[in-house]
Amino acid sequence: MTDIEEVDFEVDPEDLDNSPVVRVPSDELSLLVNDLHVSYRVFGAKKVGHGPGRKQGPLAKLLRRGGRAPAIREVKAIRGISFAARHGEAIGIIGVNGSGKSTLLRAIAGLIPPASGTVHVASNPALLGVNAVLMKDLSGERNIMIGALALGLTPKQVQERYQEIVDFAEIGDFVNLPMKSYSSGMGGRLRFAISASAVPDILMIDEALATGDAGFRAKSKARMDEIRQAAGTVFLVSHSLATIQSMCTRVLWVHDGQLVMDGEPKEVCARYKTFVQEKKKRAKTLH
Template identity: 85%
Template sequence: MTDIDEVDFEIDQEDLDTTPLVEVASDRLSLLVNDLHVSYRVFGAKKVGHGPGRKRGVLGRLLSRGAKDPAVREVKAVRGITFAAHHGEAIGIIGVNGSGKSTLLRAIAGLIPLAGGTVHVAGNPALLGVNAVLMKDLTGERNIMIGALALGLTPAQVKARFQEIVDFAGIGSFVNLPMKSYSSGMGARLRFAISASAVPDILMIDEALATGDAGFRAKSKAKMDEIRQSAGTVFLVSHSLATVQNMCTRVLWVHEGKLVMDGDPKEVCGRYKQFVAQHKEFARAKK
């Protein structure tokens, strides 16, 4: 179920980096998604309009095991999405909550099974926040080492890039403290810095930039340009249309698991903005 009445967070225009996007022309494919389907099951769903579900004991649950449970519902999160991405592209993915944006990224990264279709990747995808898993009880220093090694860097490379990662994340002396003492913004910035340190072939960022200030967004944009110039591809999921238009060369609009529109950031974001406004007006009229 989508949340059409969500807040469409917009960054003030003066806070955005006005540096034009670096043009990286390439006809080399980095990713091909063909008729992609992703489904998952929701357990424990209650029947609407029939009161509370009847509680069953251990014996009852054992006897009913294997039978079709009406409380198990299949959700089709991604339904027949097809697109191709080229080296050097920065692709934004927009849509209301529950539209399948994050599920699409996880499927591309190979983290969840496909119900149908195929995903062909030329290189190694790095999904921000997954490949660089942070452990709250360990210090930032230890997390940088573990996360960077997981991305394929050698111990010597991690040591050489350590200070650069700390400076990029802007955590200063907090690098010596456990992650549980960090704010959510500090954690998000450190995940970005670790994920981008390996200059992956495909970097996927899911709602990480909204926690940063204008300076961090400017550094993030520069890092994305660096990855694209190194023949990489960047995906950015965000509710901030201003951020998407400022940082991306192309936008995919996903709704209810389907690809609605694929094209120029200004055009796609404009159409999506109209869609959200119309549905908010419709929802208010029904009240």
């Protein structure tokens, strides 16, 4: 189920902004996650993934179709994660596909209720998953309006910053077209530009940078630094270890819904890289 091919840890020197990640010292907690569990309920699901499924003959299948309630499967996406985040931290989240990174961000943003455990946020909940607000059928312009208002900007502030957002996203006249006509790079850049237009207490970026080029990444890093200096905390999910290392002060490695490691970017990325390479090797010898 996990696609380890997607992991991109080649460190291309051109992709790296070599300036060190600025540390913003702060003792104050911005976020506390305590023994968080998150589950999804999938209706009408067949058993997949973990454990061997029960083989069924055609007759049993036919009988099952005859009016029994659809199966409900519970996917335990986050299984007991705890950590504390401080103001000024840029926290990278890494892990193979399906390990629970996006779910963790969504739960922190309050978009999915936890099955158990708690998420405490220090100040106003100006958190927003960058993927949560944008609507594909609406133009970039409408999305900027709605997204920025949702982030807590006043209509006047949105007007003042509108051009800045369009320029940051580098989408030009496409701003008047529906977002479904955008390339993934353009969509990603606009998402980042909107989410970074306010100075949120917690900025969460899920893969949005993966689609940007080196120039855009440098700009994004500068914006992230500004937010951290204004006492914000930044979360960044990415499959590019180069991006994570050049932008984060700390890294969480999530696997199978649990926290495997929490520490220095270099150390955590190195351990993760070894893990993925060994997994790849094992997969090859099995074929």
